Amino acid sequence: MKMRHVYILWLLLGCGLCGGCGGFFEEKSQNLFYVTDLSDLDELLVGEVYISTTGFPYTTSSASTLVNLIRQTDRYFPWIHLLDDDAEEFAAGEESDATRNWVRRNTLAAHRWQAVPFLDKDGLPMTDYNWPSTYRRIAVVNSILEQLGDMGADEPEEALRVEGEARFMRAFYYFWLVNLYAQPYAAATAEEEPGVPLKLSPDVEDNGFARASVAEVYRQIREDLERAAVCLRGRAPERPVRASAEAAHLLLSRVALYSEDYEGAIAHADSVIGAGRFSLLDLNGWEDGTSFTREDSPETVFTQGGYIMGMIHTDDYVTTSRNSPRANAYTSSPDLMRTYDSRDLRRDVFFLAPHFDKSKWRCLKSRSETAIISDYMLMRHAEAYLNKAEAQAIAGDEAGAKATLQELRARRFPAGQAPDIAASGEELVNFVRDERRRELCFEGHRWFDLRRYAVNSRYPFSKEIRHVAYEFQAGGEYAAVGEYVLRPYAEDRAAYVFPIPEDEIVINHGSLAQNAARPDREMTRY
Secondary structure, eight states: OOHHHHHHHHHHHHSOSSSOOHHHHHHHTTOOOOOOSHHHHHHHIIIIISOOOOOOOOOSSOGGGGTTGGGOTTTOOTTTTSSSTTEEEEEESOOOHHHHTSGGGGTHHHHTTOSSOOBOTTSOBOOOOHHHHHHHHHHHHHHHHHHHHHHOSSOHHHHHHHHHHHHHHHHHHHHHHHHHHSOOOOTTTTTTSBOOOOOOOOOOOSSOOOOOBHHHHHHHHHHHHHHHHHHTTTOOOSSTTSOOHHHHHHHHHHHHHHTTOHHHHHHHHHHHHHHOSOOOOOOTTOOTTOOSSOTTOTTEEEEOSOOOHHHHTOOOEEOTTTOOEEEEEEEEOHHHHTTSOTTOTHHHHHEEOOSSOTTOBEEOSOOOSSOOOOSTTEEEHHHHHHHHHHHHHHHTOHHHHHHHHHHHHTTTSSTTOOOOOOOOHHHHHHHHHHHHHHHHTTTTOHHHHHHHHHTOSSSOOOOOEEEEEEEEOTTSSEEEEEEEEEOOGGGSGGGGSOOOOHHHHHHTTTOSOOOOOOOOOOOEEO
């Protein structure tokens, strides 16, 4: 093995995206890792590339146990469930030192689409660690891929697996980065629209990085995923916490759908459906109180990262001292709940009503106090049907879209009671999109979906989103006092993208262009 690789790996674990190491060097430099064989590279995948499945599971205990955990933004994307039209604030009862620290108070800036989205309960900036920590994982992948050339000859099959997993994860992380920090893929402008920097080599450089176009980033994602699907073909990991060919095809189907490649979206979805390794859960005969999402589900294609809905949709409780109901978190929006047919079994399987206000619905698809499964980085078999149906509907295969969608819906309604789909044209496309919303709510899809719908060249869709605002009143309890409004995409474009962390702009010597400034947003009072 080339000794250069050892020290490059050390530097990559210690530094940020490029250039100055600063605090990253100090934080990680003790993790010198001497790589000698493929098993060492595999350990790097597990320890430094994949995100561990830790988090905040369903619990009936008080939400006050979650004080300040929202600050762990290097491990979680706690605001991804709070940006769209599925989430709504929910505050009630007394205010105390404990309730002021609950998740709602530390995420309001993001939920209300403020110019600076990362502010804590006191209005002080919180560091957005997601950009540097994601690039740090990509840096490890780059080093793994380069070193494979030196040590893969003796174990070619094992080397293929390691390569496949590494490429899948690099694509997965670039997919998140480009959809958080860049404008959505629009066919007419993707070649010119700034995306995110593409760092594909383990070499440490000090000249700064410019942003590749959105189209370039998408091409790299597809190239990595296509290679991953080849490398991982025929391999079934023991647990879905490792990448597989089906996971690569499912993400390829999503990426193709986002970039309006409808033939590709259908073909890759069919690769997942036709593989026979996964199946749709039938909600008929569902045992109340059990988890819909779980690692051993036949729908779980891939999972990593924590379950954060147990923190976002925390339980409320009644104080014993004053018999006062108290809540300070988020809930499912009435707009989302109205989309479900009264016969739809998902209302009872996905949602729980809090104790004292039965109009507020908690979405907790995992209801285990011990088994952790991700929500925002979970990939389920149902998505393959939804990707395929949307692509079919937009491409004009209306009969195919309806048949694909009914395969899913037959398992979401009482046997034989899934309503027929009479829609056609744009109405059918919107029906499929609504079905996607109902099925994949609070799994990290809706915000990205709203962005891409807005720039779709055939059936664009955008909407105004209103988020209710609560304030503590002099009378001694919270009350809804107004709304924050996110205008349709064409009128509020800057707010649909997160700012790149300013530290990264400085480190890159000005070569990394910042996104357009997000506007300040005032509350419209009732």
